[in-house]
Amino acid sequence: MSKKNNQIQLAASDKIFRGVALVILAFVMVIIIYPIWFVLVASFTNPLEIYQNAFLFWPKEFNFESYKLVFRDQDFITGFINSILYTLVGTTLNVVMNICGAYPLSKRNFKGKTFFTLMFTFTMFFSGGLIPTYLVVDALGLRNTFWAIIIPSAVGMYNIIIMRTYFQSRIPLELEEAAKVDGCTNFRLLLQIVLPLSVPIIAVIALYYGVGRWNDYFSAMIYITNRKLYPLQLVLREILLQNQASDMMDVVSDSGYSDRMMARLGLKYAVIVVSTVPIFVIYPLVQKFFAKGVMVGAIKG
Amino acid sequence: MQTKAAVKKNKPSGNAKGGFGGWLKFQLHDWAKALKRDYDVYLLILPVVVYFVIFAYIPMYGIQIAFKNYSPALGFADSPWVGLDHLTRFINSLYFGRVIKNTLIMSVYSLIISIPAPVILALLFNEVRTKRLRVTMQAISYAPNFISTVVMVSMIIMFLTPQTGFVDSILRVFGYSAEQSIINEPSAFYHLYVWTGVWQGMGWSSVIYSAAIEGVPVDMYEAARLDGASKLKQIWYITIPSISPTIIILAIMAIGNVLNIGYEKVFLMQTSLNLTSSEIISTYVYKSGLQQAQYSFSTMVGLFNNVINFIILIIANSIAKRVSETSLW
Numbered sequence: 001m002s003k004k005n006n007q008i009q010l011a012a013s014d015k016i017f018r019g020v021a022l023v024i025l026a027f028v029m030v031i032i033i034y035p036i037w038f039v040l041v042a043s044f045t046n047p048l049e050i051y052q053n054a055f056l057f058w059p060k061e062f063n064f065e066s067y068k069l070v071f072r073d074q075d076f077i078t079g080f081i082n083s084i085l086y087t088l089v090g091t092t093l094n095v096v097m098n099i100c101g102a103y104p105l106s107k108r109n110f111k112g113k114t115f116f117t118l119m120f121t122f123t124m125f126f127s128g129g130l131i132p133t134y135l136v137v138d139a140l141g142l143r144n145t146f147w148a149i150i151i152p153s154a155v156g157m158y159n160i161i162i163m164r165t166y167f168q169s170r171i172p173l174e175l176e177e178a179a180k181v182d183g184c185t186n187f188r189l190l191l192q193i194v195l196p197l198s199v200p201i202i203a204v205i206a207l208y209y210g211v212g213r214w215n216d217y218f219s220a221m222i223y224i225t226n227r228k229l230y231p232l233q234l235v236l237r238e239i240l241l242q243n244q245a246s247d248m249m250d251v252v253s254d255s256g257y258s259d260r261m262m263a264r265l266g267l268k269y270a271v272i273v274v275s276t277v278p279i280f281v282i283y284p285l286v287q288k289f290f291a292k293g294v295m296v297g298a299i300k301g
Numbered sequence: 302m303q304t305k306a307a308v309k310k311n312k313p314s315g316n317a318k319g320g321f322g323g324w325l326k327f328q329l330h331d332w333a334k335a336l337k338r339d340y341d342v343y344l345l346i347l348p349v350v351v352y353f354v355i356f357a358y359i360p361m362y363g364i365q366i367a368f369k370n371y372s373p374a375l376g377f378a379d380s381p382w383v384g385l386d387h388l389t390r391f392i393n394s395l396y397f398g399r400v401i402k403n404t405l406i407m408s409v410y411s412l413i414i415s416i417p418a419p420v421i422l423a424l425l426f427n428e429v430r431t432k433r434l435r436v437t438m439q440a441i442s443y444a445p446n447f448i449s450t451v452v453m454v455s456m457i458i459m460f461l462t463p464q465t466g467f468v469d470s471i472l473r474v475f476g477y478s479a480e481q482s483i484i485n486e487p488s489a490f491y492h493l494y495v496w497t498g499v500w501q502g503m504g505w506s507s508v509i510y511s512a513a514i515e516g517v518p519v520d521m522y523e524a525a526r527l528d529g530a531s532k533l534k535q536i537w538y539i540t541i542p543s544i545s546p547t548i549i550i551l552a553i554m555a556i557g558n559v560l561n562i563g564y565e566k567v568f569l570m571q572t573s574l575n576l577t578s579s580e581i582i583s584t585y586v587y588k589s590g591l592q593q594a595q596y597s598f599s600t601m602v603g604l605f606n607n608v609i610n611f612i613i614l615i616i617a618n619s620i621a622k623r624v625s626e627t628s629l630w
Contacts, residue, residue: 006529007529010529015440017428018428020422021428022428024425025429031436031443036445051464054467097352101349105346107342111332112335116332116346118350120353123353128358128360128363129360129364129586129607130587131363131599132366133356135377136359139376148313154356185341186341187345188386214452215447217449217450217451217565237453238386240452241317263345265465272455275449290508
């Protein structure tokens with residue numbers, strides 16, 4: 001009887017616990033969503049409203065002026081196109097290199113495996129640092145070329161480990177041996193058996209690299225001075241972060257100042273939306289692979 | 302590669318006996334056999350090896366310029382040695398105390414917050430029984446992770462701008478009254494850096510813990526319930542111990558990167574007014590190295606950062622090994 005009572009009490013306390021957890025989660029969700037929502041609404045709002053209201057929930061009327069300004073900005077368009085190229089070429093190279101690194105390391109009897117694993121893993125924890133790397137890239141004559149963005153970050157050991165673990169756990173040994181007996185070369189085995197079985201992990205790894213490519217500003221800041229090669233993130237940095245000082249300079253001289261200031265503010269929000277949309281479009285396409293891809297690779301890695 | 306392997310194969314194949322010479326022959330023979338059998342695998346890994354040699358190991362070789370006066374004309378190897386001059390100069394410089402302090406505070410602060418935060422979030426997600434609701438909430442929590450550093454920092458700055466930023470309005474309700482934006486406040490910088498980092502990374506980092514929690518066998522909870530364990534106790538005595546290897550591995554990785562804090566973000570968050578709190582070793586390396594072209598000096602500063610980092614990693618790993626039998630190596 002008392003045990004039953006106990007169970008009832010327990011059920012009640014569990015309910016309270018779950019309730020509290022849900023309340024906290026709801027709060028966290030609001031904190032995560034609202035800033036993103038604010039940017040989205042602000043981009044469709046007449047900038048004057050942003051000045052008048054601290055909080056925005058829905059645009060009073062949809063206003064597309066800010067977006068028109070974005071698409072009239074030549075630097076932005078050049079940057080956008082450059083970033084698409086950097087991302088496509090760079091991610092392709094990343095994925096190919098990642099497979100080249102992960103497949104050999106996933107093989108059961110590959111002589112030198114330990115050596116290569118150690119050699120690659122060491123780079124995760126120790127590096128030459130910013131300056132020596134910069135000097136190497138410079139010495140190779142890559143600076144101020146398209147390839148300065150692409151090649152120095154061609155592959156990363158972390159992602160190789162994830163993919164290697166996936167290969168090891170998902171591709172049965174028997175399959176490999178059967179293929180060997182049939183006289184299939186390692187290379188054909190990779191192309192015709194391993195890769196078709198590994199679509200989820202390839203999609204996930206491509207997303208990792210792709211997002212990194214699209215969002216990277218630092219390597220371009222270091223290696224690129226030619227404005228024609230600027231990726232979107234560097235253009236964004238100019239629009240969003242660097243013009244503040246010059247905005248303040250011409251306060252005195254100009255009567256159209258406040259109008260321009262407002263247009264600028266609207267432009268900033270629209271620029272953020274346009275530059276972030278491509279990732280949020282691609283992410284859902286890849287998301288269905290996550291369960292299969294990341295978990296296996298990540299946990300056992 | 303194939304022909305090389307064939308040539309090697311023709312050498313007399315010694316056995317393990319016969320001292321070093323025999324051992325060497327045996328090894329060569331073994332390698333020749335491996336090369337012949339798996340030449341295509343070696344071809345595959347070749348570009349990756351070349352990449353790591355050029356972009357990881359040659360720069361490591363280039364670290365020697367930290368002890369030299371690098372001259373572009375002479376290159377890494379032939380520049381003249383100066384010993385520890387650059388290190389002494391760094392330690393005696395005005396910035397030394399400041400950048401070390403900022404780097405340590407920001408990294409420790411962000412470790413303390415950002416290691417448990419995703420674990421807690423994953424535990425909370427685990428309490429949501431409706432699968433659809435849970436998946437939706439998780440998807441929402443990942444979203445900030447995809448925002449670029451440039452956009453993230455500009456959102457921070459815009460939201461903190463007086464008049465137009467809503468976070469600034471909230472702060473003013475709670476009594477912040479300075480005329481300028483709080484981003485310029487050195488005393489607020491650490492908090493801004495760490496908590497915006499939590500906002501951005503928490504959801505994404507929780508994925509791996511959610512997966513680990515799902516892997517905990519259900520019958521353990523059932524047994525605990527029969528014994529009268531409350532939810533909180535179940536979490537404390539079952540869930541957390543079950544996922545602790547995952548937590549420890551990720552924590553060691555994070556600690557090993559402790560000084561490589563997000564300099565890309567810190568760099569963009571810097572304003573001339575908050576520099577006393579926001580200058581860290583890596584942003585200092587960038588400024589002294591690339592903006593002022595003091596290559597050798599800033600290589601030394603970077604090396605200093607790297608070595609401390611490596612030592613911390615080794616210490617963290619050995620502590621984890623002793624305490625929990627989970628470690629990186």
